[in-house]
Amino acid sequence: MKCKHCGAEIANDSTFCEYCGKQVGKDKAKRSKLIFIICGIIVIAACIGIAVYAYFHYQGQPESGKEVKLERVTDTLRISDTVVSVTEAPAALLTGKDGSGNKAAAGGSISISASKMNVLYAGMENPIEIGYSGTLKSVNFPECEVSGSGSHRSVTPPTSLLGRKVTATVTTSEGSSSMTFRVKKVPDPTSYLGANIWGGKRSKSELLANPFISARMGDDFAYDLKWTIKSYRLTVISKGIEGSPKACSGGQFDSDVMAAINSASSGTVLVFSDIKASSIVGERTLRDITVRIK
Numbered sequence: 001m002k003c004k005h006c007g008a009e010i011a012n013d014s015t016f017c018e019y020c021g022k023q024v025g026k027d028k029a030k031r032s033k034l035i036f037i038i039c040g041i042i043v044i045a046a047c048i049g050i051a052v053y054a055y056f057h058y059q060g061q062p063e064s065g066k067e068v069k070l071e072r073v074t075d076t077l078r079i080s081d082t083v084v085s086v087t088e089a090p091a092a093l094l095t096g097k098d099g100s101g102n103k104a105a106a107g108g109s110i111s112i113s114a115s116k117m118n119v120l121y122a123g124m125e126n127p128i129e130i131g132y133s134g135t136l137k138s139v140n141f142p143e144c145e146v147s148g149s150g151s152h153r154s155v156t157p158p159t160s161l162l163g164r165k166v167t168a169t170v171t172t173s174e175g176s177s178s179m180t181f182r183v184k185k186v187p188d189p190t191s192y193l194g195a196n197i198w199g200g201k202r203s204k205s206e207l208l209a210n211p212f213i214s215a216r217m218g219d220d221f222a223y224d225l226k227w228t229i230k231s232y233r234l235t236v237i238s239k240g241i242e243g244s245p246k247a248c249s250g251g252q253f254d255s256d257v258m259a260a261i262n263s264a265s266s267g268t269v270l271v272f273s274d275i276k277a278s279s280i281v282g283e284r285t286l287r288d289i290t291v292r293i294k
Contacts, residue, residue: 112131
């Protein structure tokens, strides 16, 4: 071929003219470098594409060897991990309202819970709900009296268990489960004149319209526990002079108490003390009630 600058004949594959020294062809070194760079960019882009595909494709896939755990609650299976392989359902699920755990043998589902409270009160019936599958074989509350049948039972702990714990065990044809309950004393009821008079300044007509003493449990106590007033004492304090206490039987105001209220002048203080009340859990001495006549 001819040099385009000087017209001399040169080899066809020449990059520079050997006569004038000017470039007549492409620089092979630069061309090779450019090809190398382009190929590198293509390879890097391909690697990035593969990595992105792999990330989104395998995201959330289970780890190798990881097993699924199934928990059976009555007739429902709850899957608690990523599904890879299925294992046998656990023994039993047992929870009370206090969140207590359980120990269970293999098979089925059993639950025990107090119907109204997360404790057992000594000396009274405590409703218990039992959920189970299969055939119920036994319900055991050590040292306690148990009545009822099927899923609905009543448990009465003796007062000897006060402050202690009772571990209940339920056994069915599919396994067994246990739960621990605390045994507590029934709290004292609150005493009132009539149904709601707790004390304070009161008119004689208000007292005469509510001629009795009553006792009832607080609103935070779940059971309907009835109390009967057995006896009390009335002390009249008039013009700073304290009279002799009068012993009274029952909760109703007798004629002497009614007369004391009728004859009381403004400022007279009436103290109802040593109030005794009884129920199925025993006898309690309640708080005094003090009223001042308006």
